[in-house]
Amino acid sequence: MFSAPDLAAALDRLKAAAPLVHNITNTVVANFTANALLAVGASPAMVQAEEEAGEFVLRAQALVVNIGTLSAPQRAAMRVAVAAASPAGIPWVLDPVAAGATAYRLDTARELLARRPTVLRGNASEILALAGQGGASRGVDSTAAAEMARDAARMLARQGGIAVAVTGAVDYVTDGEAMLGIANGHPMLTRVTGTGCTATALTGAFLGAGLPGVAAVASALTLLGVAAEDAASGAAGPGSFAVALLDRLHAMDGATLAARARWR
Numbered sequence: 005m006f007s008a009p010d011l012a013a014a015l016d017r018l019k020a021a022a023p024l025v026h027n028i029t030n031t032v033v034a035n036f037t038a039n040a041l042l043a044v045g046a047s048p049a050m051v052q053a054e055e056e057a058g059e060f061v062l063r064a065q066a067l068v069v070n071i072g073t074l075s076a077p078q079r080a081a082m083r084v085a086v087a088a089a090s091p092a093g094i095p096w097v098l099d100p101v102a103a104g105a106t107a108y109r110l111d112t113a114r115e116l117l118a119r120r121p122t123v124l125r126g127n128a129s130e131i132l133a134l135a136g137q138g139g140a141s142r143g144v145d146s147t148a149a150a151e152m153a154r155d156a157a158r159m160l161a162r163q164g165g166i167a168v169a170v171t172g173a174v175d176y177v178t179d180g181e182a183m184l185g186i187a188n189g190h191p192m193l194t195r196v197t198g199t200g201c202t203a204t205a206l207t208g209a210f211l212g213a214g215l216p217g218v219a220a221v222a223s224a225l226t227l228l229g230v231a232a233e234d235a236a237s238g239a240a241g242p243g244s245f246a247v248a249l250l251d252r253l254h255a256m257d258g259a260t261l262a263a264r265a266r267w268r
């Protein structure tokens with residue numbers, strides 16, 4: 005059984021640490037996730053050349069690997085970065101975007117998962133695909149509710165000895181035994197691209213601040229969910245919501261985050 009993180013302390017720690025987060029991520033979300041990392045006080049760097057990824061990751065406090073717009077050169081850079089990070093004790097988080105959509109994605113995500121990320125964060129379709137329980141996948145958005153993938157998440161966590169989060173209307177975080185539900189968030193998060201990737205990037209920030217896997221991803225998902233609730237309250241639609249989300253991530257303080265968490 006893991007102990008639930010102290011959210012106020014986690015956010016304070018993140019702001020104090022200002023971790024350098026190395027991202028090998030997709031072209032859709034690179035700008036937004038970099039801004040989200042800056043908003044919470046982390047320092048993002050998008051570095052994806054195979055020639056430099058292994059060198060750069062050793063300067064970083066955490067690595068984010070996201071296969072959203074995967075290509076052969078990017079896959080090579082991911083391999084190099086992970087191979088350098090793991091023995092150096094640099095934590096990393098894997099986002100298996102659309103893992104079930106093509107054999108190439110599934111094969112790459114499985115290969116990376118076998119290299120034991122500190123945290124795996126995906127939507128239900130992605131987690132089901134990695135567990136070999138997926139039906140047809142439509143693309144980057146999930147066709148299943150997070151509840152459908154809870155057992156798959158627990159199995160992947162147990163097999164890998166890693167933390168796994170499956171996100172949706174309620175998010176679930178597991179270490180392979182215990183399961184924490186996080187009911188924060190807002191449906192508007194599904195009307196803007198890259199919010200799952202943002203959850204993953206923020207997990208990288210908390211990992212870079214020294215939090216263990218379960219605590220890092222639970223803190224990130226609660227932070228994103230509470231910030232989204234606030235952002236949605238004044239937003240006219242997805243455009244102003246996305247801008248407000250960055251503002252609310254930036255404005256969040258530890259006491260508010262802890263008071264607003266809806267965990268079960």
Ligand SMILES: Nc1ncnc2c1ncn2[C@@H]1O[C@H](COP(=O)(O)OP(=O)(O)O)[C@@H](O)[C@H]1O
Pocket residue numbers: 126127128144145146170171172173174175188189190191192193194198199200201203225228229
């Ligand atoms: N229906 C919903 N209501 C509230 N929050 C949601 C809903 N669906 C997803 N979220 C939130 O949106 C973020 C992205 O999750 P998700 O959509 O599952 O990832 P992805 O973008 O990778 O498919 C998470 O913080 C999650 O909690």
Ligand SMILES: Cc1ncsc1CCOP(=O)(O)O
Pocket residue numbers: 030032033072073101144145197198199200201202
């Ligand atoms: C639309 C799209 N296409 C390839 S990656 C990507 C972004 C996916 O972001 P998220 O998984 O956070 O919805």
Ligand SMILES: [Mg+2]
Pocket residue numbers: 099101102126127144200201
């Ligand atoms: Mg995603």
